[in-house]
Amino acid sequence: MSVQSPIQDLERFWSQTRLPVVFQRQRPAPLLVRLxxxxxxxxxxxxxQRNKPSWDKAHGAWEVPQAWFERTIRLSFSRxxxxxxxxxxxxxxxxxxxxxNATGADCECSCMGANHGSGQPSGRWYEVSETFAVMWGVQRYSVRLLKVPGAV
Structure with missing residues (x-):
């Protein structure tokens, strides 16, 4: 049994030809749109629009401005x-x-005990109060299917 890596999973969605794919790369890179x-x-x-899409031969997709993100999704919904x-x-x-700083075994927060009683866990935590701290993880790419409401 083989397990797909996150990159292979993204490539599977990118290479399908049935639906548009809008790839929002890290700014300031333009969007890639595969149709x-x-x-x-x-x-x-x-x-x-005033700007014209340009063909990116290396990616086999259209390059359009980042500002077209919402517009491109709505346009895809129309067709x-x-x-x-x-x-x-x-x-x-x-x-x-x-x-x-807890000493007991009972943990009721969202870490599910991973940080319980650790003193100060590693990472860049932003402490809002004694009862709330947040830390943002590494950036990763995700893929999601957006549909017109009511579409099957």
Whole structure:
């Protein structure tokens, strides 16, 4: 049994040809938009805007400004009723110094005991109060399928 890596998983969505894929790279890089083939893709994607999409041969996709993110998703909904979005996200961890300094075994916070009684766990925690601290994880790419409400 083989297990796919996160990169292989993203490549699987990127290479499918049934639905548009909007890839929001780290700013200031333009969006990459991969569309199912249609002769009018460039005109359709431009949708009367001043800027013109440019073809990125290396990625096999259209490059458009980051500012077109929402617009491109709505446009995809109008023709395809759905699209995949690939973008960066960060996981958020929530804990508190009350947990870190605890002496008993009972842990009721979202760390599920990972930081319980540790003193000060490693990482860059931002302490808001004695009962709330937050730390942002590493940036990773995720993919999600967006659909027109009510679409199957």
């Amino acid at each position: 199912p083939y249609a002769a009018d893709n460039k005109v359709w994607l431009r949708d009367g 395809y009723r759905a699209c995949y979005v690939i973008q960066l996200y960060r996981e958020k961890e929530v804990c508190a110094s009350a947990c870190w």
